[in-house]
Amino acid sequence: MTAISDFIDSSATDNVKKAIAAAKENESIHALLSLTEERALERATLVDKGEITGRLAGVPFVAKDNFMTLGGTTTAASHFLEQFEAPLQATVIERLEAEGAICIGKTNLDAFAHGGSTENSAFGPTLNSADPTRVAGGSSGGSAVATALGIVPFAIGTDTGGSIRQPASFNGVVGVKPTYGTVSRYGVVAMASSTDTIGCFATTAHDAELVMDIMAGRDDRDMTTLPDFFAPAEAPTALKVGVIKEFMTDDVDAGVRQQVATYVESLKAAGHIVEEVSMSMLKYALAMYYIIVPAEISSNLSRYDGVRYGRRAEAGNLSELYGKSRDEGFMAENKRRIMIGSYVLSSGYFDAYYLQAQKARTLLINEFNELFKTYDVLVGPVAPTPAFKLGENTADPVKMYLADIMTVPASLAGLPAISVPAGTTDEGLPVGVQLIGQRRDDAKLLALAASQEEAA
Amino acid sequence: MTTAISRDDVLHLAQLSNLQLSDDEITALQTDLGSILGYVAQLSELDTSGVEPTYQVTDLENIWRQDEIQPHGAGREQLLALAPQQQDYQIKVPKVL
Numbered sequence: 227m228t229a230i231s232d233f234i235d236s237s238a239t240d241n242v243k244k245a246i247a248a249a250k251e252n253e254s255i256h257a258l259l260s261l262t263e264e265r266a267l268e269r270a271t272l273v274d275k276g277e278i279t280g281r282l283a284g285v286p287f288v289a290k291d292n293f294m295t296l297g298g299t300t301t302a303a304s305h306f307l308e309q310f311e312a313p314l315q316a317t318v319i320e321r322l323e324a325e326g327a328i329c330i331g332k333t334n335l336d337a338f339a340h341g342g343s344t345e346n347s348a349f350g351p352t353l354n355s356a357d358p359t360r361v362a363g364g365s366s367g368g369s370a371v372a373t374a375l376g377i378v379p380f381a382i383g384t385d386t387g388g389s390i391r392q393p394a395s396f397n398g399v400v401g402v403k404p405t406y407g408t409v410s411r412y413g414v415v416a417m418a419s420s421t422d423t424i425g426c427f428a429t430t431a432h433d434a435e436l437v438m439d440i441m442a443g444r445d446d447r448d449m450t451t452l453p454d455f456f457a458p459a460e461a462p463t464a465l466k467v468g469v470i471k472e473f474m475t476d477d478v479d480a481g482v483r484q485q486v487a488t489y490v491e492s493l494k495a496a497g498h499i500v501e502e503v504s505m506s507m508l509k510y511a512l513a514m515y516y517i518i519v520p521a522e523i524s525s526n527l528s529r530y531d532g533v534r535y536g537r538r539a540e541a542g543n544l545s546e547l548y549g550k551s552r553d554e555g556f557m558a559e560n561k562r563r564i565m566i567g568s569y570v571l572s573s574g575y576f577d578a579y580y581l582q583a584q585k586a587r588t589l590l591i592n593e594f595n596e597l598f599k600t601y602d603v604l605v606g607p608v609a610p611t612p613a614f615k616l617g618e619n620t621a622d623p624v625k626m627y628l629a630d631i632m633t634v635p636a637s638l639a640g641l642p643a644i645s646v647p648a649g650t651t652d653e654g655l656p657v658g659v660q661l662i663g664q665r666r667d668d669a670k671l672l673a674l675a676a677s678q679e680e681a682a
Numbered sequence: 683m684t685t686a687i688s689r690d691d692v693l694h695l696a697q698l699s700n701l702q703l704s705d706d707e708i709t710a711l712q713t714d715l716g717s718i719l720g721y722v723a724q725l726s727e728l729d730t731s732g733v734e735p736t737y738q739v740t741d742l743e744n745i746w747r748q749d750e751i752q753p754h755g756a757g758r759e760q761l762l763a764l765a766p767q768q769q770d771y772q773i774k775v776p777k778v779l
Binding site: 310311313314315406407413420421446447449450452510512513514516517524528531532533534535536537538541542543544545546547548549550552553556558561562564565566567568569570572578579581582583584585586587588589591622623624627638639640 | 692695696698699700701702703704707710711714715717718719721722723724725726728730733734735736737738739740742745747752754755756760761763764765766767773775776777778779
């Protein structure tokens with residue numbers, strides 16, 4: 227793995243060439259869908275001439291292929307957008323470029339970010355960085371693996387219900403899902419607007435903090451962004467830490483529990499006060515998520531109709547054009563989610579499913595708020611298992627959804643949550659610890675993770 | 683636990699969702715939608731009487747700006763060029779009826 231500092235003060239052109247060579251060497255892992263070599267080298271020349279300077283001058287990175295970028299396609303790993311060349315760049319890409327960072331390519335994901343393994347990509351799965359017979363995690367699997375393999379020192383992704391944290395955990399890198407509203411979503415393919423967030427992968431908490439510091443902040447092109455609040459924090463001392471009891475039961479893989487318990491011990495050793503906490507609403511969070519999110523997906527994905535951009539099927543009339551373009555352009559999981567959304571929003575079912583889920587969401591948020599009166603940080607695993615085998619969960623959608631059970635609660639409540647590497651299981655599979663904080667405590671979580679890294 | 687989903691239910695949802703599905707897809711979706719809806723139905727056991735729903739988690743309310751045209755990075759010609767078919771600055775589609 228590499229760090230951002232490995233790329234500072236060296237030739238940007240050499241950095242880009244090195245990253246592209248590493249990407250090509252690892253082609254069989256399928257972390258990347260495309261390279262933006264030409265544009266990357268042009269940007270590198272500008273950095274080398276001193277025309278672009280900044281905190282990430284000449285540092286290569288990769289972006290999940292649902293961020294609009296210039297210099298290539300933005301496919302969302304779907305047949306629908308297979309040929310789509312974006313006319314503009316996402317705000318976060320502009321912000322990173324303004325600091326001299328150079329996007330060298332686009333990474334694989336579950337199509338439209340619907341999934342937890344990157345197996346729903348229209349272009350084939352990404353393989354796990356520690357064991358190629360296992361999944362990368364998802365949906366930002368390509369970004370996690372590209373970082374873990376050292377192709378780039380950081381990568382960006384989206385996290386709607388765990389799509390950064392879970393693949394970070396499966397590949398042993400740091401993954402940050404910020405407070406809802408921290409980072410602009412302008413120019414990013416929308417999935418579920420009430421939980422979609424933009425975050426990053428890095429090899430250290432310190433690097434992740436730098437990337438978040440650059441990406442965070444109010445954007446007039448995204449009216450859901452919060453007023454600027456992100457600022458790097460000092461290493462926190464004597465925090466009250468709550469270990470979530472419901473996430474440490476026998477249902478959770480023993481290797482995962484062991485690694486999380488070891489991390490918790492290191493928090494105690496660092497002088498933090500650790501107690502067990504219980505949340506009665508956690509067991510309902512996944513059900514809430516798989517009502518609310520498909521509802522928002524069914525609405526957000528209605529724009530893919532074959533008329534204005536993307537795939538258009540051969541059709542004799544307009545309604546056939548919509549129906550066939552969408553059938554050809556979407557993967558099975560996209561269709562499932564759209565149809566679940568149509569179901570829970572339709573008259574007769576709305577109150578029992580959608581409204582009930584939004585009320586349950588209030589109860590979940592209340593429970594978090596109550597705990598945060600006493601505790602600074604909540605801790606648990608990121609996922610109930612390490613990376614599972616390719617194909618292991620694809621036949622049963624509910625089984626696949628269960629991989630999100632520990633990440634969706636923070637998403638529904640809009641809380642910052644990060645995945646921090648916590649060693650490996652006996653089989654050598656990476657395990658992540660999840661740190662969940664109060665809204666706007668993103669930097670505190672990262673500072674805590676950084677001080678634990680230093681202590682280790 | 684699964685929720686019973688008929689072939690007609692799937693066809694109705696497909697129509698609401700603007701999806702033209704193959705026979706194989708319809709059969710598979712009957713099973714999949716039934717098991718997903720069966721799973722999420724557990725929320726019915728929660729007592730939510732008197733609880734307000736949460737629709738968004740920012741504490742932001744209406745944010746206003748002047749009603750002025752602002753450049754957002756792409757112009758009319760670039761956007762029209764993305765359409766699969768266009769003619770005379772219009773997007774072309776097959777006949778509606």
